Amino acid sequence: MPIAGAVRGEAASTAAAQALADSGMRVEIFDSMAPLEAEWRALEQDNLASLHQSYDWCAAWAETFRHPLAIVRGSFNGRFNGRTAFILPLEIIRTQGIRRAEFIGARHSNINTGLFSAEFLGTAANGLTARQQAEIALMMRGKADLMVLRNVPLDWRGRKSPLASIPAVENQNHAFQLPFLGAFETTLKQVNAKRRRKKFKHQTRILNEKGGYEYVIAAPDQRDALLDLFFRQKAVRFEAAGLPDVFQAGPTQAALHRLLALRDGERSYAALEMHALRLKGEHEGHIPAVAALSRKGDHVICQFASIDEALVPEASPGELLFWLMIERLHHEGAALFDFGIGDQGYKRSWCPVETVQHDLILPISRIGHIAAFAQRGITHAKAAIKANPQLYGFIQRLRARQGGSDAPAEEAEKD
Incomplete structure (x- = not known):
């Protein structure tokens, strides 16, 4: 009151x-x-x-x-x-x-x-x-x-x-955004369509040679397990980068699990929706890339994403997952794909808009x-x-060494 x-x-x-x-x-x-x-x-x-x-x-x-x-x-x-x-x-x-x-x-x-x-x-x-x-x-x-x-x-x-x-x-x-234009090809032209399609075909060919893959949007009985997998994958990345794990706290994980159930039946609102790339054949059932999207109206935000660097790194599975999500959302009538805050190279490669x-x-x-x-x-x-x-690169390298690893840290934090 x-x-x-x-x-x-x-x-x-x-x-x-x-x-x-x-x-x-x-x-x-x-x-x-x-x-x-x-x-x-x-x-x-x-x-x-x-x-x-x-x-x-x-x-x-x-x-x-x-x-x-x-x-x-x-x-x-x-x-x-x-x-x-x-x-x-x-x-x-x-x-x-x-x-x-x-x-x-x-x-x-x-x-x-x-x-x-x-x-x-x-x-x-x-x-x-x-x-x-x-x-x-x-x-x-x-x-x-x-x-x-x-x-x-x-x-x-x-x-x-x-x-x-x-x-x-x-x-x-x-923050970095990709506006969706009338046709998917027109949208891609904002970020070098020829290079994007060439990379997509290369990634697909590598994975097909290993048995293939499938794009997964988690069903209700899969959402929690996929979010827990993200927590595990991201913890490895944070540790390698020498950074604190911002998802480690129990209340943070509990709140994110709770968000998974919040959505409407028309797909115009989803508080948190889990997407993943799942491998077939040689790595049957393994998941090298996970992402969580939120949607309200025509605005979609990638809240967070993770990769397993031990699985098919030569195919850049995280990049492939972004292509699949963006292509699907374009066909579903979204108007803006938002990569969120934080300046990373993969965001700049996708986004003509910097906010x-x-x-x-x-x-x-x-x-x-x-x-x-x-x-x-x-x-x-x-x-x-x-x-x-x-200066920023020096500080990142210093933090990585303090964490016991020489791995780059740029993708691991927003601050």
């Missing part, structure tokens, strides 16, 4: 209360999702709203990790009196004594947008005003020290984000202002390192 939304008087100064009254917008903070479910599900129907802010996705993370919630709801006064203008699904993460309000499950999200009504989008050309940002900060007092909204594109598929007016720092990681994302930072308490300054500094430092190929 609302914790602070209508509190006035002693909870805020007379000036702050007057600002709330004059702004045409009422801000409330909810500590649970359930009271907002109906309006939340209505807002998420917007095709450009990220899957990561959908109700089911957020519920899976919130109910697994049990972090305190601070769901921001803005509603209209005046002409649209009482109607929901926006929802920002936030949770409170405490690290090093600082309470950060972040999008739910943000550390495993590839893109975040928030949820906005058509009325708000139509009347707020410049996004959240300074007064509305101040209202949010006022309502968050006592709950968080700062609000950090990570991986927000300020412009997404031709729409300026209503969050773009919040002070921002460019995230060190960019810059930002971290939006809104201080709330005094210590939050100090933490916000530090947050910007850390992000700037990471971006500077990644912009310097020699």
Whole structure:
């Protein structure tokens, strides 16, 4: 239920209360999702709203990790009196004594947008005003020290984000996308169709000589086993790269398993769908490549992928799996295949579009202002390192050696 939304008087100064009254917008903070479910599900129907802010996705993370919630709801006064203008699904993460309000499950999200009504989008050309940002900060007092909204594109598929007016720092990681054009061949021409087809034929020939392969989209009774296989394959890759395994924690694995069941019957929404390449003949039944896709409307995101380097590496099974997934999704009416955040060579080879994302930072308490300054500094430092190929390569090699291996680490992390 609302914790602070209508509190006035002693909870805020007379000036702050007057600002709330004059702004045409009422801000409330909810500590649970359930009271907002109906309006939340209505807002998420917007095709450009990220899957990561959908109700089911957020519920899976919130109910697994049990972090305190601070769901921001803005509603209209005046002409649209009482109607929901926006929802920002936030949770409170405490690290090093600082309470950060972040999008739910943000550390495993590839893109975040928030949820906005058509009325708000139509009347707020410049996004959240300074007064509305101040209202949010006022309502968050006592709950968080700062609000950090990570991986927000300020412009997404031709729409300026209503969050773009919040002070921002460019995230060190960019995201990469392949738009689907009218014909599959036309789509491939964006990324050198001749070279792509030649590589596909080469990969197929190698595997057929070894007995063949099949492209698998996991059935309900196969999904959990395939996700567990991904965890095992990725753990090997992280260890070889000398990097921490971001999927190792029990709650993270539990939340991802829960997402497997969240989908609709029309294939327009799938929180997590497991795809794989399975070998025949010489390596009968073995799986050298796994990928997990999410779909909301016409937007498909590859959330994560893994390979078994001991199996047919000469056939580049991970690349082959991407071809098969992209070709199928093109025929199924998707409009955008999103490789997610993180700059790797295979993404650039597929993607003509590179999307810059930002971290939006809104201080709330005094210590939050100090933490916000530090947050910007850390992000700037990471971006500077990644912009310097020699320095970044040196750090990656150093981390790999510290992990007991000389294997390259670039594909293993997003940070």
